[in-house]
Amino acid sequence: MRDVRGDVVRRQLMADHGLDVKAVRSICGYLINGETPSNNIEARVDDLFADPIIEHGATNTTLLTTEAFSSPPDAVITVGFKPGVTDNPGKAATDGFLTLFPTDTDATIATYITYVFYGLPEDCSADWLAGTLHNTLIERALVANKTECSTGQWPELTFPTPPEQVFIEPQAIDLEINDEALITLSEEGLLALNLNEMHAIQGHYRDETTREQRAAMGISPDAPTDVELECLAQTWSEHCKHKIFASKIHHVDHETGEDTVVDSIFKTHIMKPTHDMQKEVDWLLSVFHDNSGVIAWDDKWSVCMKAETHNSPSALDPYGGAMTGIVGVNRDILGTGLGARPIANTDVFCFGPPDWEGNLPENLFHPSRVLRGVHAGVRVGGNESGIPTVNGAIVFDDRYIGKPLVYCGTVGLMPRHLPDGRPSHIKTPVAGDIVYMVGGRVGYDGIHGATFSSLELTEESPSSAVQIGDPITQKKMLDMVLEARDAGLITCITDNGAGGLSSSIGEMAEYTNGCEIDLAKVPLKQAGLSPWEILVSESQERMTIAVRPEDQAAFESLASLHEVEATPVATFTSTGMFHVRYGEATVAYLPIEFLHDGVPQLELESEWRSPQIPAFSPPRNANHNLLLERMLKRPNIASKETWVRQYDHEVIAQTAIKPFVGIKRDGPGDAGVIAPIHGDPHGLVISCGIAPRYSDIDAGAMAAASIDEAVRNAVCVGLDVDKMAGLDNFCWPDPIESTKTPDGRFKLAQLVRANRELERVCRAYRLPCVSGKDSMKNDYGSGPDKISIPPTLLFSLFGDHPDVRFSATSDFKQVGDIIYLVGASKQELGASELAFMLTESGEAVGVGGQVPQLPEPTKNLDRYRALSQTIRDGLVTTAHDCSEGGLAVALAEMCIGGRIGAHIDIDGTGEGDAWGRLWGESLGRIVVAVSPEHNDAFLAAMKGHETTVLGRVTAETTLVIEDGLDELLSLDVETMVEAWKGTLDLTGGVA
C-alpha cells in the first residue's frame, strides 16, 4: 500500500527545498481521554481508528515498535495541536467513539500525526525538518533524531489539556485618569480605541442620569466595568464601525487646487449612489444594513452576496485563518434576512511572489507557504461545506509579503417568501423573543479578533487571535437553521463574527431597542472564562437566532435532531438598554444608542500629489515571441489550475460555466455561471475584478479598472447588464497620519480618489454596490522596514443570466471563426504586467506612465449590452476579457483553451504604437470569435459600437500576430501551453 500522506510530504520537501528524501511514512495517532478500558478499545480499533483493509493499528503503543516499521528510520517527527486549538479530526473521533461506546459520554480524543523519514540527507537536521511541518503558533512538535531512532526513543505527545482559565469577577475600571494613562489603558488592553473615543466613554460615565440609572441597577455608577469597556472597544473597532470610511476628511489636491471636506466616504460615494439607483429599479431588496445585500432574482427567489477579508489571521496561521474566513462569510449569508442558503463561494488572494528569494521579516512565512496554507484552508472550508468555489483570482506582488490578502465571498439563495408568507429578506423580531446561541461553544480562542485586526501586525500578535474553522459543526448548524427557517421558527438571525455575542446580540437589539443577556447561560468550551471574555470571544460556528417563546420547544427539538447545541442566552426588550447579567449580577448596562452611535467621528487629513515614478519605456529590438513566453510564465498570468482544481467548483449541480473551459478543460474561465434551480436554465453570473498595481500610479484608476474588469468578465459569459450588483471590498494600508504612518495623508487621498472613481463608474454602469467591507490596517512593522500593501479594491459582481444554455467561453472553437476586438486599445502601458516584468529584470527603468483610464463608461456599457445580447442570442460562443498582459495574452489564452491557432493583425485596433496595442491594458476591451454563418448578424448587432476585425482562427496550431506588414510574433500553441501551465504547481507534482 502506498503511503500517500508521506508521499505528499516527500514531494513538497523536494519542491520547496530541493531536499531528496527516499521515503516518508505517516502514522495517525489518537490520544483518548475517557473511562473505557483500553482492552475494550483495542478490540474495536479496526471499527474506528484503523481501516482494516489498508492500515495497521496498535493500542497503547506506538506503531513504530511494531512490525509495520521494522527498519530504523533517520528521523521521526510527531505533530499535534497545542492545548485549546480546534482539533477537527479529534472532534470527529470523539463522535465516532461515542457511537461505539455510548456510555463514555465525557470521553475526548486528541489527534496527532507522526512522520517517519527514511534516507534523509546527512546534513538535514530533524529540528529544521520539524519547522517545515508545523506552525508553532498552534501546533507542537516532538522530534527523534537518527540516534534516538536507533535506540527506540520515540516522541510521545501527551494529551493537550488546556490550562485552567482564571475567572475574574467583573470590575470597574477607573477612567478618571489623565490622557496619557487613557492611551496606555487602550493600548495595553488591546482595545484599539483612540483618545477621542476614550474621552467619549469617559464622558458617558460623567453624565448624572447615567449614574443614577446605573446606581439603581447595582452596577458601578461612575466607571465602566471591564465587560462594558471591552464591549465598547469591539463595537467601536475599525473592523466593526468602519470609522475611516465614516470619517470627516479634509481633502487637498495639490494638482487641481481642490480643498474640500468629504463627510463620510461611505455615505457620499457608496451609499448615496446605490440609494439613488434603488429608486429606479424594483429588484434591490436590501442594501447595506444586513449581513449581505439582497436582490430579487425572479418571482420566487432572491439572491444575496457578501465578501469579507481575513488578512491578519491568515498571516499568522494561513490554514486556520483562511478557513475561518470562508466559513465565516458563509455565516453572513446564513444570517441574511431570515436565513439564506450559501450556494457559491469566491476566493481572491493576494500573496508575495511564490519564488521570493529576498529577506523575510521576523514572524512571517514564505509566500509559497502562505499560499499553500491559505489554499488548504479555503479548500477544506469550502469543499466540506458543500459550497462550490465558482470564481476567484490569485494576485502576486512583493508588498503582500507583509500582509497577504484573503478575500472570501459567498452567494446565497432564498425563497422570496417563506411558507408562512413573510418576506425572507426582512427580520421580524419583537420584544420578548428569546435569543439563542446556536452551534459551537465559546472558548478562549478568538478573543480580540476585531480589535486585533484593527492594529498592524507585529511580532507580538496574540495567538488567541487565530482560530481554526470547523466546517462540519457549521454544516450541521446550517442544515438545522434552514429547516427552522422554513418551519417559520426564526424571527431574527445573525452571525457571530467579529465582536462575538456583544456585536451579534447588540446589533439585533437595535430592532427592538433593547436586550437582556445572561452570560452565565452561555455554554463554554472550557470553564473559567470571565464575563467579558464570554461576551467578546469570537469562537467560530455560532449563529445568534431569535425565536418566539411559543416556538422554543420546536426549535430546540430540531436542534437536538441535528445534534446542534442551541442555548437560550438572552431576551429582546424595548428598554433602550444593552443589559448584560452574569447570573443575577448586572455586569454591563449601556444605552443601545450610545453603544451603536456614540463613537465620535474621526477627522482626517488627505493630500494628493501624483507619485513620481520613472516612466516605462519599452526596450529596443524586443523579441515578442520570447516576451509572450515570459509573460505567460508570470505568476500573475500563469495558470492556477493546480490550486483551483482542488476546489469543488460544481457541487449542487448548477455550475454551467466553470473555472476551466476549452477542449482540455484547462483554459481560463472569465466568470462563473450557475443555474441553481434544478431543471431550470435561469442563471446567475459571478465575477470579480482586481488591479492593485495601478495604485502605484493612481488608486482612482485602480478602482475604475477593478470595476470594469468585473463587468467585462461577466459580459464575456452573457450577463444581462441591466441587472447586476456589486460588492466593494477595500484593503488599504493605514491611511491615518501618525508617527508610524508619516505618509498617511497620501494614503488617505488614494482612498478618496478610489471612492470617487467608484461612484463615477458605478453610476455610469448603473451598478449598485449592495454590500462591502474594508480592512484598513494592512501593514507590517514600522519605520524603514515597514511594508504596506498596495491599495487594493476587490470588486465582486453578481448579476442575472436569463438562460445559461446561451453563454460564451474564452476558448477558440472552430477553424475559420472570425476574431474581433470589441473596444479599442490606447497607449496605456503604465503599471502594466509587461512594465513590471521588464522593470524587475532591468530591461526598463520604471513602471510609470499612462495607466489605463475609463473616460467614457457610458459608451462601454452600451457596447457591453450589445455584446452580451449577441451571446444570449447564440451568435457568439467565444469571448474573452483583455486584462493583464493585454491583447497578446488574451489571444494566447484563447488559443490555449481551444488548442488551436489564430492569425491576427492588430493594425487599426486603436491609437498608440505596437507595444501599446499588443501589451497595453486599456479597459473596455473584449476579444470575441464569431462563426462565419453568424457574422452578418453579429456585425449588425454591434453597429455603432467599436468593433474591429483582428483575424481568424486557423488550422495551424500557431498564434501569429502582425501589425500591418510587420510580423510581431509567431508562437506555437504547445509552447504557450507549457509556459502558461508550468509555473505555479509548487507542490512537486502528483507522482
Place this chain on the structure above:
Amino acid sequence: MKPRVAVLFGFGINCDHETKAVFELVGAEADRVHVNRFVSGESSLEAYDILAVPGGFSFGDHLGSGRLLGNRMRFAMRDALRTFVEAGKPIIGICNGFQVLVKTGLLPGPASGAPPDFVQRGSLTLNDSGRYEDRWVTLEFDPESPCIWTKGMTRIECPVRHGEGKYVMPSPEDVDRLQEHHQLTVRYVDPVTEPGKGISDQLLPYPISPNGSMRNIAGICDATGLVFGLMPHPEAIYARWLHPLHTRQHDVSHGASLDGWEGEGLQMFRNAVEYVKQRS
C-alpha cells in the same frame, strides 16, 4: 404510483439537494431525510422504495472517508438496512455515499445469495496524487453487470470530486471474484478509445484514472446488482448545460428547460425508478 426515494442527509452530506432533484426529474417522489430521523424511528426506511446516500464530506472525512457515517448506519440502522436490501430495494451511494456503503460492508457485500453481513471487504483511500480534485472523467459500464442502475448505459462523462477515491482490496483475487460476477460495474476509461471498448484492467495514467484505483474501478455493485456505488457524480450531468463543453454544442433550440438538454447522467436514476415501477 410514484416510487419514493429517501435521500439521506446530515453530518456533512452535501449533494442531497441535487440528488433529490434528479430523482424527481425522472418521476420519483424524493425526500431529504436526516440520518437521525431514521435512527430515532421518526421516519421509517421501509416506507421508501429507493435509498440514496449522496456525496459530501460526512464528518469531514476524518478517520477515513465514510467511516463515521458508515458506523452510524452499521450500528444504528443495521436492521432497517438489512430488511431494505433483503426486500430487493435499490440503493445508490455516490462519492461519499459510495465510501459509506463500502465502509459499512454493503459494498461489495457477501457472495451471491447471502444476506448483508456488514463486513468491510474493500476500501476507498487517498488518491495517489495526494490531492482532492474536481475534474471530468470518462466512464464506461460493464454491459454484463447485474447492476440495475446502469442498464443500457455505455459511456458517460461526468466529474469526480474527491480526495479518497482509490478503490482497493486486500488481494488481486478479491477483485478477480468481483470481476467474474461483473460487479466492477463502472471504470475510468481513456476518452480516445472507441465507446464500448475502453475498459482496461491495466492501470491507466493520471488523470485518466484520477486516483489510481485497482483496475481503474470507478464503481461497483453487490451480487444482486441492486446496491451500487461510484465515486464520480452522474447527477452532476443531469443537464447538458453542466457539461464543460456545452458552449461548443449549439445545435439545440431555445426550448423549455430540459428539452433537448437532458444530460447523460440522468439515465442512471431513471433506470432505478423504472425498475421499481416494473416490480410493483
